Amino acid sequence: MSAAKPQNHSQKLAEVRHHILDLLLNNDDLADSILGEKTADPRNTLLMDQTADLSASVATLHAADLADILEALPEHQRLALWSLVEPSVRGKALVEVSETVWDSLIEEMSDRDLLRAIAYLDLDDQVYLAEYLPRDLTGRVLTSLEPRLRDKVREVMKFGKSSVGRIMDFELLTIRPDVTLAAVQRYLRFRKIIPKGSDKLFVTDRNNLLLGELPLTTVLLNAPLQRVEEVMNDDPTTFSPDDKADDAASAFERYDLITAPVVDLKGKLMGRLTVESIVDFVNEDSDANLRRMGGISPEEDVFSPVGKAVKNRWAWLAINLCTAFVASRVIGLFEHTISELVALAALMPIVAGIGGNTGNQTITMIVRGLALHQVQLSNMPFLLLRELGVALINGLIWGGLMGVVTWLLYGNMAMGAVMTLAMVLNLLVAALMGVLIPLTMVRLGRDPALGSSVMITALTDTGGFFIFLGLATIFLL
Amino acid sequence: MSAAKPQNHSQKLAEVRHHILDLLLNNDDLADSILGEKTADPRNTLLMDQTADLSASVATLHAADLADILEALPEHQRLALWSLVEPSVRGKALVEVSETVWDSLIEEMSDRDLLRAIAYLDLDDQVYLAEYLPRDLTGRVLTSLEPRLRDKVREVMKFGKSSVGRIMDFELLTIRPDVTLAAVQRYLRFRKIIPKGSDKLFVTDRNNLLLGELPLTTVLLNAPLQRVEEVMNDDPTTFSPDDKADDAASAFERYDLITAPVVDLKGKLMGRLTVESIVDFVNEDSDANLRRMGGISPEEDVFSPVGKAVKNRWAWLAINLCTAFVASRVIGLFEHTISELVALAALMPIVAGIGGNTGNQTITMIVRGLALHQVQLSNMPFLLLRELGVALINGLIWGGLMGVVTWLLYGNMAMGAVMTLAMVLNLLVAALMGVLIPLTMVRLGRDPALGSSVMITALTDTGGFFIFLGLATIFLL
Structure with a gap:
């Protein structure tokens, strides 16, 4: 040794x-x-x-x-x-x-x-x-x-992808409720093997109906002559194969589970979930999410050949180019205004950029709140008011600051005022859309994390240019 | 029942x-x-x-x-x-x-x-x-x-935050190597309790030196007269309290661990890690990462009062405003060019936007590769060439397309050529910086996920405006 x-x-x-x-x-x-x-x-x-x-x-x-x-x-x-x-x-x-x-x-x-x-x-x-x-x-x-x-x-x-049915396994060790713990131990020694990662045995009747679960520690801690039904847990946390794997993962975290039984609608034992398969699922899931947020397909890795990588990123770049083109056409509407006052061309990206930033902050909060079940229909008005309030205050502070800077830089007080007003308005648009976009996606049964960021940036860019140049056309020409 | x-x-x-x-x-x-x-x-x-x-x-x-x-x-x-x-x-x-x-x-x-x-x-x-x-x-x-x-x-x-020492617990059940399994069972029944989430007991000598680990299943499957040292696992995966919790999490996933011993430098048993604490750590960690990428402090939730939320998002908005201001000043340098050719004002956000998009795609890949240890110094030249290749091809395709659109829209072929060239160059800058920024952050001992996205967007915005307006000044006036 x-x-x-x-x-x-x-x-x-x-x-x-x-x-x-x-x-x-x-x-x-x-x-x-x-x-x-x-x-x-x-x-x-x-x-x-x-x-x-x-x-x-x-x-x-x-x-x-x-x-x-x-x-x-x-x-x-x-x-x-x-x-x-x-x-x-x-x-x-x-x-x-x-x-x-x-x-x-x-x-x-x-x-x-x-x-x-x-x-x-x-x-x-x-x-x-x-x-x-x-x-x-x-x-x-x-x-x-x-x-x-x-x-x-x-x-x-x-069973659907990302369902409990897909990640369960079948390495079940079942026992009957009326035997003694000593008999259970004899049975285990006779079988010589316990499924990997087991922390419990499953207690079933003759028809495979789940009656309870018997933790291995219970076998070890109790007197050999006790019967299984006297010491088993008869109210185990069970899952059905149609449950979302996501929800099972959160239950495993909450209740510190190591294995759990999967039963059908009649209560018959079908399989088991292990914490290993849950951890694997969570890791694959968060990896896929990270890629999707960056617009990279799960088929690409750092060593994919160039051709494959180009193909993988096309869709995303095409979408981005379309939204940028729309924003560009909005600016095009105001070419006359810009030719009269070239300073506007230098100032407009500030209005658009700060809106995109605020919108993405709001979306991050809401998507997270949705994932944690904190955001519900009943508290939506509160949330919307809160985000609008934050946007208003930030708009007044930072918009005010940029207004003063603009005034000092170009010696044009009216232009400073337009800058401030445009920033406040675009931040309000960003906050409103930052709440509405993910909630609408959920309503439509889609993943709110996917694509929300592209949409908000497109809206705040286009909106920012339109608001700023529109106000300038009205008040400065 | x-x-x-x-x-x-x-x-x-x-x-x-x-x-x-x-x-x-x-x-x-x-x-x-x-x-x-x-x-x-x-x-x-x-x-x-x-x-x-x-x-x-x-x-x-x-x-x-x-x-x-x-x-x-x-x-x-x-x-x-x-x-x-x-x-x-x-x-x-x-x-x-x-x-x-x-x-x-x-x-x-x-x-x-x-x-x-x-x-x-x-x-x-x-x-x-x-x-x-x-x-x-x-x-x-x-x-x-x-x-x-x-x-x-x-x-x-x-011990440092995010170290194994911080997430370990002390609910250790230790046994001596020279006792029989029957004695172990008597001892367990006498103690009446096994620490929560246990799948094994730890075998130590009189000086608390870890000798091995005894899975509960081993106790159940082997003959009662066998001695602990005959059936224990004498080469367990151990951790030291200074190990990163991240690395321990990845080892738990790889080796399907449920608990593992934590030992000091001399091999003395200090505590144990459980899969529960690992899962909790991973969840908190990924939650914090998600928020940081969105520029939201971990102290904010969807119900934080407005004042608190405003304060939390200040730093991020201020940074964003600064980078937008720099980009705005770069545009300001070219006011003369824009006043001669107002169409440039409408086209420049396209060049900047597509660069930001490509840069963020590259960063997502590299950060992920770094996290999985796939990106190393030895394969960096390959990676850089690959990303530059992808950028070049995408630049030629999408830049070419936008060049043609520009030509048709404004009836100015030279302007279309400048558009194409500017997009190719800005995509190359984005790819180069997308590889270099996260690697530099790692070299400086910082988290590459944090702030990389802001930096790349600032660079591709400013760079895009400068390249496009600079080329236009040279070739179009």
Whole structure:
């Protein structure tokens, strides 16, 4: 028995990662030689040693860490490293790696290799890969399963994406309510295995109806002769497969759950949720949100080829260009005004910019409030008044300041007054739209975080130019 | 024994939430009467009934759900609801509620009430509240603890915010390596309690040196006569209190951990991390990030009073105003050019806008790549070339399109050419800065997500105006 070394986990990992990247990126021949593109000179022992070194390093890695390193490599080196990964680890690595990298990894794998890699996985991971991998392997994975599992998988695939049904697993250990804890322990020792991540057993009747749950700690803490039904929790927090995974995640956080049963409408046990699958879901979800807010499709990573990246960002740039063009046409309406008073051209971006900023602040607050269920129909009037109040005060303060600066800069007091008035009005528009846009999106059943920011910026730009130049046309010419 | 009802958790919760909000928001008298501001007419049985109804609803809620509802209420109603919360639940609710709501909740509580509420909590929650609550209660909470705990707390408070030391707890159950599993079970039954969220026991020697960990499932699956050291995991994933909580979170996700030991440099067991505290940390962290990206301070919520919200958003608006002012002065440099060719005023926001958009896309990719350790010094040249390539292609396509549109719109081919050239150049600036800004921030030891977006927008605005108007001055006058 050796004492556990006090090793810092993240330091150790960083070292291995650095070592692997170093070997592959600073030596072009190494990747070539691994991929057999250059017939390695057998006397070139350095390359052989480095390959062996690389294989050994890869073997020490957890699949998730390996996936990270694969993502961090350009395509050629990525393939070289992949060819050193054991078949038994490949499936798990494919599950962990981001979808953007799949293409290149499975390109050189035959369908048979791929099916073999998948066969090492748990059922839920098999379904995930079979369904989302670029090649349509669903049918073939299904036929490789035994009939009972096949039916189960078919059933699961009916549930909507981001539903509890999609992230539950089937590694259930059920017991009957009328046995003793001693019998439970005998049964466990006989089975020799408890599903990974279990903190409880599920208590069901003959018809698979969920009666309660029995935490493992309850088994350990109570007298062996007690019966399960005497000590089980008979009011567990359950989920239905149609529940949103989001809501399940928030329940796991609130109630500090580690596993929870999933039951159908009749109360029959269908599967279980684990905190691991919840954490994975939350991470993927927040990653996807971050990308969408920046207008980047989930298929792009930092190593996507240029052509793919260009295609991915087109839609967003096109939208942006359209809104900018509309704003430009609004300015075009006032060319006469600008030609009379060129200073307006320099001042107008200030009005537009500050409006966009305020609008985005408001939207951030509202989207967050919606996500936390703090914003409801009943408190909307209060919210709207609050945001308008904030906008009015900010408009008077900052608009007033810019008005004075304008007056001093151009010696034109009327122009300063127009500046102040335009800023106040545009901030009010920004606040109003900042509340209304996300709420309208929710009403229409859409995600309020997606696209709200583009819309508000378009409105405050166009609105800002129109208000400022319109007021200038009325009062300054 | 009753069968567990197949009740959908989130539906049930939504009903209770809706009921409470409904009662409080649609009836001004109710909050007044609860707070004793109007002497309730004893014959007004409706108000009495509603208050009783409210109390009953509150009593069914988990502290986290209660916190949510408190946050969703305007101040007056929030206080009314708070006065119905049991002292034993108040501490937990304070932990769960966002910091923005603390002020109003503890206003009407005396220090003694507050200390009593805190006393119901676990040690780590006590430290959290004592340290962050508006009133400085750290000293008083410390003196209310027994000396052994007091020293421990003092030690913990030395670790940096967002470190493992800050989110670990001390509910450790340790056992010796040389006892049998049967003895472990006897010991557990004798103690009658296992720390919440435990999936394992920690094996230590007489000097508290960590020797390994013993999963509860191992205790259940193995023969009672086996000794701990024969079946324990002697190479556990450990953390040190100085590790970043972020890194620990990613290790928990990767390795599907539920609890993990925290050891000091000598390998002595100090505390443990639980997946609950990790999930809480991740949620708070991502919430804070979301707000910072929108320029909203963590102290603001949707119900902060107007004055507070104005103050919170000042800094951000001031920065925005400064950058807009600089851009405005750049335009001011070219007033002569604009007065000769007013169309330029209408076209320039397009060049600036599209640059900001591209720059933000690039930054989103790089920040994400940095967070996932995919972006390293060694692959930076590749990344920079890639982003410049994407920018060049997008610039030629969209810039070309806008050039043609400009030509057709104003019948001026040279102006169209200037438009195309300016857009290509500004997109290249955006890509270059989009890579360099976040990498520089990391080099300076700062968070690359924070402020990068403001900087890139300022640069592409100013740059866009300068490039476009500069080229126009050279080629069009």
